[in-house]
Amino acid sequence: xxxxxxxxxxxxxxxxxxxxxxxxxxxxxxxxxxxxxxxxxxxxxxxxxxxxxxxxxxxxxxxxxxxxxxxxxxxxxxxxxxxxxxxxxxxxxxxxxxxxxxxxxxxxxxxxxxxxxxxxxxxxxxxxxxxxxxxxxxxxxxxxxxxxxxxxxxxxxxxxxxxxxxxxxxxxxxxxxxxxxxxxxxxxxxxxxxxxxxxxxxxxxxxxxxxxxxxxxxxxxxxxxxxxxxxxxxxxxxxxxxxxxxxxxxxxxxxxxxxxxxxxxxxxxxxxxxxxxxxxxxxxxxxxxxxxxxxxxxxxxxxxxxxxxxxxxxxxxxxxxxxxx
Numbered sequence: 351x352x353x354x355x356x357x358x359x360x361x362x363x364x365x366x367x368x369x370x371x372x373x374x375x376x377x378x379x380x381x382x383x384x385x386x387x388x389x390x391x392x393x394x395x396x397x398x399x400x401x402x403x404x405x406x407x408x409x410x411x412x413x414x415x416x417x418x419x420x421x422x423x424x425x426x427x428x429x430x431x432x433x434x435x436x437x438x439x440x441x442x443x444x445x446x447x448x449x450x451x452x453x454x455x456x457x458x459x460x461x462x463x464x465x466x467x468x469x470x471x472x473x474x475x476x477x478x479x480x481x482x483x484x485x486x487x488x489x490x491x492x493x494x495x496x497x498x499x500x501x502x503x504x505x506x507x508x509x510x511x512x513x514x515x516x517x518x519x520x521x522x523x524x525x526x527x528x529x530x531x532x533x534x535x536x537x538x539x540x541x542x543x544x545x546x547x548x549x550x551x552x553x554x555x556x557x558x559x560x561x562x563x564x565x566x567x568x569x570x571x572x573x574x575x576x577x578x579x580x581x582x583x584x585x586x587x588x589x590x591x592x593x594x595x596x597x598x599x600x601x602x603x604x605x606x607x608x609x610x611x612x613x614x615x616x617x618x619x620x621x622x623x624x625x626x627x628x629x630x631x632x633x634x635x636x637x638x639x640x641x642x643x644x645x646x647x648x649x650x651x652x653x654x655x656x657x658x659x660x661x662x663x664x665x666x667x668x669x670x671x672x673x674x675x
Contacts (some may be wrong), residue, residue: 352388354402354537374456378424381416382529384408386537386656391625392641398652399644400541403637403659404534407629411449413661414530418553419449421525422514423457432512437462439504439511441487441496443585444473445661446516446551451480462511464500466492469584472665494593516551517595526557534558534656535565542569546640546657548609548632549575550585552598554658559602570604574639577608582615582671585632585660607642609635615671618663622672630666633659 385408389401406414426432438450441464454461461482465474468489477484485503487496497517504513516522534542545562547555552573559571576583579591589598611631618634621627629637636657647653666672 352390354386354388356383356385356533356537374453377410377452377456378420380410381420382409383533386534387627387659389625389637389640392637393644396644396647398650399647400654401640401644402538402654402656403627403629403633404530404656405659406633407659407662409449411445411452412665413445413448413630414554414658415445415660416449416452417525417529418516418519418522418551419446419453419514421521422516422519423450423453425521426512426514427457432459436512437483437510438514439500440464440514440516441493441500442516443493443496443550444469444477444665445585447482448473448476448480450514451477451482454482455480462503464496464503466496470665471668476665492592493587497593516553517593518597520597522551522553523557523560523597526554527561528557530554530658531558531561531565535562538654538656540566541654542566542656543653544640544643544655545569545571546636546643546655547573548583548586548636548639548658548660549573549589549598550587550632552587552595554660556597556599556602558658563602571602572605572607572639572643573603574607574609574636576635577610582611583609583631583635584666585630586635605643607639609638613638615674618666619672619674622663627659628663629659630661630663631669633661633663636660 386402393399393401409416437460439462447463450461464485467486487499562569576588579588614631614635617638640657
């Protein structure tokens with residue numbers, strides 16, 4: 351398998367001239383600069399197509415969410431919003447919460463998270479291992495239910511909490527504007543023609559798309575989301591039926607594709623069993639969407655497609671779909 355290591359893209363670690371996170375610098379320094387993995391074996395019948403996946407599980411918290419969480423924390427500490435005595439508060443379906451909890455342990459600030467009760471057992475255990483305080487919310491209401499509960503806590507106790515609000519915090523998308531997109535540009539040597547990403551908080555897609563369009567307006571940026579309000583793609587949002595993140599800009603996408611949970615599950619099994627890649631459901635869904643784009647390309651059209659592999663499959667191993675199909 352071909353792997354392209356990242357170059358010297360912008361780092362999330364504060365410069366010495368800025369407020370320092372102290373002992374957490376070692377953790378912050380590990381975030382970003384993730385490799386690109388070739389997925390060309392999946393498109394061997396298309397000799398003019400390159401398909402790459404950005405392996406975000408190489409971040410220390412195991413997912414793409416480390417980038418946004420780190421930028422949110424860095425900016426909040428710099429501004430004084432997350433100062434002594436404040437608790438970081440946010441809602442999460444798991445991965446951003448894991449990043450917050452990891453950073454809280456490294457930088458010595460407390461973390462309280464509102465989490466749907468039905469997130470995978472692996473995610474719960476990781477959050478507990480990092481020492482986060484977890485408030486479980488109604489699983490039937492998903493991530494939107496967690497958002498409603500966390501807002502109540504933030505409104506009732508404004509002096510106690512720094513409400514990170516990943517769905518509205520511009521630091522979320524800026525992390526990807528400044529790091530993810532530039533890494534992809536460097537790793538593909540500017541050859542990228544298509545960028546593909548799932549929508550959750552929408553920060554990855556919004557930030558990376560804004561920067562890639564600046565670098566080359568011809569790059570086609572495609573957003574993906576579940577095809578139903580009732581889906582099993584953890585971390586993803588079906589925007590027509592959900593609370594739409596404030597940071598989302600619907601004008602950015604050149605195309606929107608809906609992905610079924612069943613297709614994502616089948617792709618996760620295929621990547622593990624045929625490619626030796628153990629990825630999460632959102633990452634598998636991103637590959638499904640990328641292949642759909644490739645199928646629609648004109649014959650002999652050249653393309654370099656990059657998608658975001660949000661995280662590994664280790665946090666999903668208790669899910670039943672691995673034993674199906």
